[in-house]
Amino acid sequence: MALKxxxxxxxxxxxxxxxxxxxxxxxELTEALGVCAERGEGRKRMGEIIDRLVNYANEHFVREEQFMATCGFPDYEAHVAEHRRATEEIYGIRHLFRADADGLDAMKVAQFFAHWLAEHIRHRDQRYVPYVRGDDDAMADGPPVSIRTPAEASATRLLETVSVEVPGDRAELVRVAARILAAGGAPAEKLGEILDKLASRSPSEKRLEAIAARYRRHH
Ligand SMILES: [Fe+2]
Ligand SMILES: [Fe+2]
Incomplete structure (x- = not known):
């Protein structure tokens, strides 16, 4: 059976x-998940791949968002919103997997994520490329690029790099919090309030149900 x-x-x-x-x-990670599902490999291996996917996707989103923020990419908010929706989806998927590994159709998950990735790169990521390429030596073989420096650039927030130790399986939570706080605005304020109250973060029941409906295995 060819892996689709x-x-x-x-x-x-x-x-x-x-x-x-x-x-x-x-x-590659997404494909590995598909292969794992196809071969019916064990729960441990699948859990590892899902964890790596969650971590790596977060790391990548943070990287891209920093690039976009640095070069004043004008469509930043919409792009970040798309990252957030995908993040929510994969968190939900991991939650489902942890609750009932056999009930999760990992092939559907792999297909969803590969498709999401392909569409997102084509329609979203490619748009920031001309803005970011000014910082990369890929410039050498590309067309001249002007780097946008919006007026707000002078008002950029003072960012600080923080190094903390967290349990490995919680590292991505810290990255998400950092990303929201660094972006500023209403979401950052809201998160600050929540963190102040030491509330825990958990996916809403409604959202989880919707995700479960998409990736549930049908026997
Ligand atoms: Fe990307
Ligand atoms: Fe992106």
Whole structure:
């Protein structure tokens, strides 16, 4: 049975090495999940791949968002919103997996994520490329690029790099919190309030049900 999962190809190239490397890794992890599902490999291996996918996707989103923020990409908010929706989806998937590994159709998950990745790169990521490429030596073989420096750039928030130790399986939560807080605005304020009250973060029941309906295995 041929695995029907979209793979990395040069069509997805942005010309920014670190981003292309991330995208390639994400396609590979997604494919690994599909292979794992097809071979009916054990829960442990599948859990590892899902964890790596969650972690790597988060890491990549943070990287891209930093790039976009640095070069004043004008469509930043919409792009970040798409990252957030995908993040929510994969968190939900992992939650389902942990609650009932056998009930999760991992092949559907792999197909969803590969498809999401392909569409997102083509329609979203490619748009920031001209803004970011000014910082990359891919410039050498590309057209002249002007780097936008919006008025707000002078008002950029003072960002600080924080190094903390957290349990490995919680590292991505810290990255998500950092990303929201760094972006500022209403969401950052809201998160600050929540963190102040030391509330725990859990996916809403309604959202989980919708995700479960999409990836449930039908016997
Ligand atoms: Fe991306
Ligand atoms: Fe993106």
């Amino acid at each position: 999962i979209i793979k990395w190809s040069d069509d997805y190239k942005t010309g920014i090495r670190i981003i292309d490397n991330d995208h390639r890794q994400l396609f």
